[in-house]
Amino acid sequence: xxxxxxxxxxxxxxxxxxxxxxxxxxxxxxxxxxxxxxxxxxxxxxxxxxxxxxxxxxxxxxxxxxxxxxxxxxxxxxxxxxxxxxxx
Amino acid sequence: xxxxxxxxxxxxxxxxxxxxxxxxxxxxxxxxxxxxxxxxxxxxxxxxxxxxxxxxxxxxxxxxxxxxxxxxxxxxxxxxxxxxxxxxxxxxxxxxxxxxxxxxxxxxxxxxxxxxxxxxxxxxxxxxxxxxxxxxxxxxxxxxxxxxxxxxxxxxxxxxxxxxxxxxxxxxxxxxxxxxxxxxxxxxxxxxxxxxxxxxxxxxxxxxx
Numbered sequence: 001x002x003x004x005x006x007x008x009x010x011x012x013x014x015x016x017x018x019x020x021x022x023x024x025x026x027x028x029x030x031x032x033x034x035x036x037x038x039x040x041x042x043x044x045x046x047x048x049x050x051x052x053x054x055x056x057x058x059x060x061x062x063x064x065x066x067x068x069x070x071x072x073x074x075x076x077x078x079x080x081x082x083x084x085x086x087x088x
Numbered sequence: 089x090x091x092x093x094x095x096x097x098x099x100x101x102x103x104x105x106x107x108x109x110x111x112x113x114x115x116x117x118x119x120x121x122x123x124x125x126x127x128x129x130x131x132x133x134x135x136x137x138x139x140x141x142x143x144x145x146x147x148x149x150x151x152x153x154x155x156x157x158x159x160x161x162x163x164x165x166x167x168x169x170x171x172x173x174x175x176x177x178x179x180x181x182x183x184x185x186x187x188x189x190x191x192x193x194x195x196x197x198x199x200x201x202x203x204x205x206x207x208x209x210x211x212x213x214x215x216x217x218x219x220x221x222x223x224x225x226x227x228x229x230x231x232x233x234x235x236x237x238x239x240x241x242x243x244x245x246x247x248x249x250x251x252x253x254x255x256x257x258x259x260x261x262x263x264x265x266x267x268x269x270x271x272x273x274x275x276x277x278x279x280x281x282x283x284x285x286x287x288x289x290x291x292x293x294x295x296x297x
Contacts, residue, residue, distance in 0.1 A: 025170025027209045029243045030273045033296055034111025049243040051209060054172060077112040079136045081170040 016045075016061040021071055022083035026054050034078040042066075042074070054083075108163035108179040108203060109139040110296055116141070117295045120280075122267075123288035124148040124260060129161070137165040143183055145199070145220060147227055149260045153190040155225045157197040159183035169206075176206040179216075187222035195222040201229075210237045212249065230256040235271065246274045253282065253290070 026032050032049050035056055039047045044066070046059035056075075060066055072082045108131075110116055116131045116139075124147065131141030139162070146156040161183040169176035180202055187197025201218035212235040220227040235251030249271040256264050267290050269282025280292035 024172050025168070025175040027173065027175050027207055029241065029245075029247055030276065030278055030296060031107070031110065032243065033276045034114055037114070038111065051243050052240065077136050079111050079165075079168065083172070 016059050017063075017066070018088040019058040019060065019066060019071065020086040020088070021056040021058065021075065022085075023054055023056055023075055024081040024083050026051060026056075026080055031079065035075065035080065038074045038078050042070075107294070107296075108181060109133050109137060109165045112136050115297050117297075118293065120290070120292040122255075122265070122284070122290045124150075125257075131161065131163070139163045143199075147220075147257065147260050155187065155189050155220070155222075155227060157183070157185065157187050157199065157220055157222075159185035159197060159199055161199075174206065174208045177204065179203040181216075181218060187220075187225070189222070189224050191224075193224075195224060197222045209240045212236070212251065225259070227257055227259050244275060246272060248272050251280075251282075 023035070026035075026049070029049075029051060032051070035049060036047045039058055043062050043064045044058050045061045048057040050057070058066065068085050071085055075082045107116055110133050112133055112135050114133045116129065118129045120127045126144070126146040128144040129141060131139045133139040141161045143157070143159045143161050145159070146154060148154045161181070163182070164180045165177060166180050167178045181200060183199040185197050187195045197220070199218060199220045201216060203214065203216035205212070205214035207213070212233065214233045216231050218229045220229065232254045233251055235249045237247065237249045241247040251269050251271055253267040253269060254264055255267065265284050265288070267282045267284040269280050269290060271278065271280045273279070276296040278292075278294040280290070282290040284290065
């Protein structure tokens, strides 16, 4: 029973890591589609691009290994520059 | 049905403002057409700095004489300026392949050029110089654009722009072609419609995927 409850809690979105990435140069929604494509291709379940705040919010529910270096690399491959990374 | 066909033909017979290089592993399909020019591109970005692809480019002068090029293209993002609220780019274009003029003789064709742009979410400027050539013909083409967007659209919303394009190809026409146009994009699709000050239609479609 304990194992079952623990499994449910671990699988719950409550435990999903959220990463906020400040991105420079992100002014065009057409071009920024590449960011969404890169991270969803990696297996990140939810990728939100906010052009007003110049941030990308990643919800890592699938527990994909997502180091700061990997995030910076994918943002660079998308054509942009990472300004800051914040984890919640 | 005829109307749908006409719309499809219309959309695919205008010149495209193809992004020379996009995100790594991204594809670009674009087509742009004006009365006397057709430009079709299929490109693949190997990295966010290099892309390769195919271009069909056709020009027609006032007497109906044409020059057309089928080129293997390599484009390079020479420099990108990523600022918090803007992005600027300098691109290099190159191409090599087949050229044919109105005499229907096959020749080696080539192109080269440089392009620069700068944009915010509400302002856009670009300028490019492209030179198409063969042993028979030379076409220096200069295209400049300025534009503004009346509002800042969200990432997944329809974005609209008003733009002014100035096109110069002194071999085909001695006159500058000035074309006000409207640009829309939604997610990974961009389309533009305009009419020159002489009433010639311009249409453009571009898809990133």
